[in-house]
Amino acid sequence: MPRVNSTLQRNRLLIHRAISQRLHIFCAGAWSTLIAANCLLHGLPLLFSSRPGTPLRVLCIVAFDMLYQLRNTKLLTKRKARIVAALLDLGACANAAFDNKYCCTSEYLETRRILQEAGMDSLIAEYLQRLKDLEHRRPLPGGDDSRFHEIRCYREAVARLSLGMVAATVNGNQCLDEAIRATARDADLNILWRIVMQCQLIDDALDYSKDLSGGLPSFLTATAPLSQGLELTRRSALGYADIRDILRTGDLFPLRVTLLLVSLCAKLAVRLRHLRHCAALGR
Template identity: 55%
Template sequence: MHVPAHGTRWKALHDGLSSSLIAVVSVVRGLVFYLSGRPGTPLRALCIAAFDTLQVIRNGNRLSKRELNMLAVLLDFAARANAAFDHKGVCRCGRRVTPQLLEEAEIGASVAEYLRRLGNLEGGRPQSGGDRSQFQNVRFYREAVVRLSLGMVATAASGNQCLDEAIEATFGDGDLNLLFRIAMQCQIIDDVLDYSHDRPAGLPSFLTACQSLPQALELTRCAARGYADDRHLARAADVFPLRVALFHVSLCTRLVVSLRRWRAGACLGRPPAKRDD
């Protein structure tokens, strides 16, 4: 059956507006949880909002209050686990997550598997202070940790998806890949802000991967540009809010990296490294 072009455009507009309204409500729900004390940061609250939005788009119903609390506990726990591996303080990780809370949320088994895989990744983490090839190793390590964390949260949110399936979905062209790209942009921003701590601690990050900071910043800029490029992904109208989020987070990342490149160039008495476009 032939569908008029204007009908298709109207449906796409309707789906985009509907998904945007769904996302607004989800953001409000996530921020309400944040104000209650969990999760520990606004960024994690927005992560909860993203999965609540996907739940409505996929299944037509919102996550229950209990499920939202489960995701909040899970995100705070993951943040604490990563901070522990990096020997960082947990002041930004939210309230303490006890084994009892994990069991009450019925995610004890998922958390155990997450910790096992995270331990394997952290045990084989690449060294900092290398060259271009080492930067790629650090980038793949960063991506693997983000995919694992997203997969764990997606598994908990859906309730009917195994961890490997969720991780595999971050490589695809759907909504989890969009979330992965947003998360990687946030990871770059975090690495820029934590550079002064990560460098002396010898922690691998986008900025510490290379011995030369200007080189690391240029490679980071290129990586951020790649995460921002969503042209090959499915153009479904119902994920319009995620595309908007990716666009704005990518702009913020570009600004943060540009400012750090300018600062690095000023400290060295020369302009930022020339782009390899």
């Protein structure tokens, strides 16, 4: 009889712990969702501002605003948000220049001026040098599976570099190397990096023809037969969406939901590109 009572008490304790843990995750998820909504409202005016240049960059600022508030219990200041917007615009201009695409010179100079006034010359110089090194070593499109792997690694490195630069600026106490490592080590930044990679997959699926004619290395132009690139891209999308190894906490709920939605969009974009390819072949 004492043994039965002991077993019952142990089971009750386990049930109580499980309920408490789930309740904690639920409360943390609800709180982080409220923070995300508040950050979204906080960032809405940026949609009507000249900087940053696109709604996607506004959402990136909102994401970093949310992460900053979760870590520091306060929103980004307007000054820091303005600096982050300038960083995102600078990265877009730099990438456009390396891809031989149009980049407004006056906008670039104005962006550099804003960052120079913020005392970020050394970080920007390091970022641009690292980006230049990556771009000068980037693989050529039109290869086999190994070429796809090389291009995927190149695209991932560029994304980590860009996110690391913004993270180092937002946190204010990280060097660029540490911030880049955080995109793989820290759960929140890692999920954000996965979201960025899924966005790149969507962009590659939509701009396949332009990338192909421009000789740009993308997920879909990496291999000579498009069908092979589509299959490898589909697998990559599944890999970026897989976060089973990341600790499930309520704080990450908004990011997890966002990754799920963006992953579905990436899957749809790749599928539509596959259907267009089949239609072109008359299948």
